[in-house]
Amino acid sequence: MTLTKAGMVEHLFDELGLNKREAKELVEMFFEEIRTALEEGQNIKLSGFGNFMLRDKAQRPGRNPKSGEAIPVSARRVVTFRPGQKLKQRVEKYAGSIQ
Amino acid sequence: MTKSEIINILARKQSHLSSKDIELSVKILLDQISDTLTSGERIEIRGFGSFSLHHRTARKGRNPKTGEQVQLSPKHVPHFKPGKEMRERVNENKDKYPIQD
Numbered sequence: 001m002t003l004t005k006a007g008m009v010e011h012l013f014d015e016l017g018l019n020k021r022e023a024k025e026l027v028e029m030f031f032e033e034i035r036t037a038l039e040e041g042q043n044i045k046l047s048g049f050g051n052f053m054l055r056d057k058a059q060r061p062g063r064n065p066k067s068g069e070a071i072p073v074s075a076r077r078v079v080t081f082r083p084g085q086k087l088k089q090r091v092e093k094y095a096g097s098i099q
Numbered sequence: 100m101t102k103s104e105i106i107n108i109l110a111r112k113q114s115h116l117s118s119k120d121i122e123l124s125v126k127i128l129l130d131q132i133s134d135t136l137t138s139g140e141r142i143e144i145r146g147f148g149s150f151s152l153h154h155r156t157a158r159k160g161r162n163p164k165t166g167e168q169v170q171l172s173p174k175h176v177p178h179f180k181p182g183k184e185m186r187e188r189v190n191e192n193k194d195k196y197p198i199q200d
Contacts, residue, residue, distance in 0.1 A: 003135045003142040008128055015127050016120060026113060026124050031147045033108055037100045039188045041196030046102045049129045050177070054189065054198045077193035078186070079148075081179030087133055091152055092174045096139045098152050 038079055050083040136177055146184035153178045
């Protein structure tokens with residue numbers, strides 16, 4: 001089953017005994033702090049998990065796939081995730097099919 | 100920004116919780132995401148992004164030291180796709196903030 005914030009709140013409640021409101025605030029705030037830092041140009045390094053890295057991409061030629069018309073893809077900043085060694089090693093062995 | 104800096108910010112903003120609890124919560128959260136990926140399931144956080152696995156087929160590689168050819172087994176790698184709000188907020192502020200580590 002897909003994990004969502006609700007599942008994280010439930011898990012914090014079960015594991016740590018935070019009440020649901022506290023757990024919900026904390027989960028929201030955790031992701032919001034990461035987003036705010038990225039918004040302000042800061043790369044995020046979460047040891048044992050991975051890094052969220054920002055990249056500035058230059059404008060490049062593109063095409064409207066439907067009409068074939070040439071339109072430039074504007075310069076932009078994107079977020080990429082680079083998983084850490086530990087996470088990569090763990091998921092590598094997953095042998096089932098992907099959901 | 101590092102994990103411990105995030106923990107410090109959260110501890111400051113959630114002063115009714117002990118910093119020990121905040122630290123544990125962050126660990127529990129990241130472990131849960133890793134465990135979920137390890138079992139092949141997806142994580143979806145609206146406005147932030149989604150994590151899933153991507154499959155890599157078997158391929159021939161080389162040992163970079165010896166140049167010897169080796170067969171690499173198929174495997175899965177973690178993948179993150181930023182959500183709409185994340186993409187927009189990061190991109191809208193690109194001219195205001197230079198990228199820093």
